[in-house]
Each structure stands twice: as C-alpha cells, then as structure tokens.
Amino acid sequence: MGTQDHMKIGMQEGHEIIVKESEEIFPFLRDLQLHHVHFERHA
Amino acid sequence: MLYSAVWDSFEQSTAREGTPSHAEVVRKLDALTDKPSRKVVLHIRFPDLYDPPLSCIESPVTELNLGFVKEGLVDEWYPRAKSCMSHMRRIQAEGQEGLRALTFGRAVEDVTGSVYLVGWNSIEVRVSVVWRT
Numbered sequence: 001m002g003t004q005d006h007m008k009i010g011m012q013e014g015h016e017i018i019v020k021e022s023e024e025i026f027p028f029l030r031d032l033q034l035h036h037v038h039f040e041r042h043a
Numbered sequence: 044m045l046y047s048a049v050w051d052s053f054e055q056s057t058a059r060e061g062t063p064s065h066a067e068v069v070r071k072l073d074a075l076t077d078k079p080s081r082k083v084v085l086h087i088r089f090p091d092l093y094d095p096p097l098s099c100i101e102s103p104v105t106e107l108n109l110g111f112v113k114e115g116l117v118d119e120w121y122p123r124a125k126s127c128m129s130h131m132r133r134i135q136a137e138g139q140e141g142l143r144a145l146t147f148g149r150a151v152e153d154v155t156g157s158v159y160l161v162g163w164n165s166i167e168v169r170v171s172v173v174w175r176t
Contacts, residue, residue: 024123024127025110025123025124025127028110028112028113028116028119028120028123029110029111029112029113030111030112030113030114030155031110031111032108032109032110032111033107033108033109033110034106034107034108035045035106035107036104036105036106036107036163036166037045037104037105037106037107038103038104038105039045039047039100039101039105
C-alpha cells in the first residue's frame, strides 16, 4: 500500500528516454496509468 | 492507492479469495476508496527473464505502468514490449544511476493487460539516456 507521486520523473528535464519510449508505446495502448509509488510494509 | 501482494502461485492467491480474512481485507480497502466500483484487481505473471518484482517493490520508489492494449494489437504489442525491455536491460547493465530493478508481466485475467515495474533509488533520479530502437 502506498501513496502516489504522479509523473514527476517523466516531466523532469533530461528524461528523454521516457518521452521517446512513450512515443513507441502509446499507439498500442487504449489506457495507460503511470504512478510512482512508495510502498509501506503492513503485517 | 495501490495494494500489492506477491504470491508463489496463482492458485494460492485464488484459494485465499474464499476465506473470511480475505473478505475482511477487501472490506477495509473498499472503505478507504471513494469509488470501489472503479477498483481494478489483476494477477500479473512476471517471468524469470527479468528482475524479481519484489526487487522493484522494495526499492525506495517504484514506477508502476499499468497498460491495456487496443483491440487487435495484442500480437504486435508483446514483441514491442519485449524489445523495450531489452533496451532497458542494456541500460541497466551499463550501470544506469538510480535504476535498481525492472520487470514486465502480463495479466492473467485480461490478455490486453500488462504491467511494467521499475525500482528507483529516488523520485528525483535523472535518466538522460536517449531512446534508440
């Protein structure tokens, strides 16, 4: 379980790989959810 | 909110779904969400070809991409995804700073669903490698 920190990496300057990779992938997808998650451990 | 459980087998997970304790967990999680009807539950198989999913989940930041392929493109999608993974694996092997682990898996319940997980050192990590096919 965790909190979401959306899209920060992808929007930062210099993250060209994510932009280029997305250009390759987006035409295939009808839905894409991108999240950055900090997982917490629960017993 | 994302809830994740890692199982040794799909059968173990589905067997638990019939138990009272599972029903209680679901009840508590649904109580925390504003629209339980929008909840998505998927089982993902991660092949041994890539890093263990736990390595991604246990990293300080986990990047989660949940994608659903357009109708009719499933057969084209998976070779493309495999090619993307090969590229990322090369970057990882070259020692990309901040990249701890990555994996890709397919949904058991939905042939169009797939998940790409990456474990990062931090949310601020910089990736400056240019994508080339």
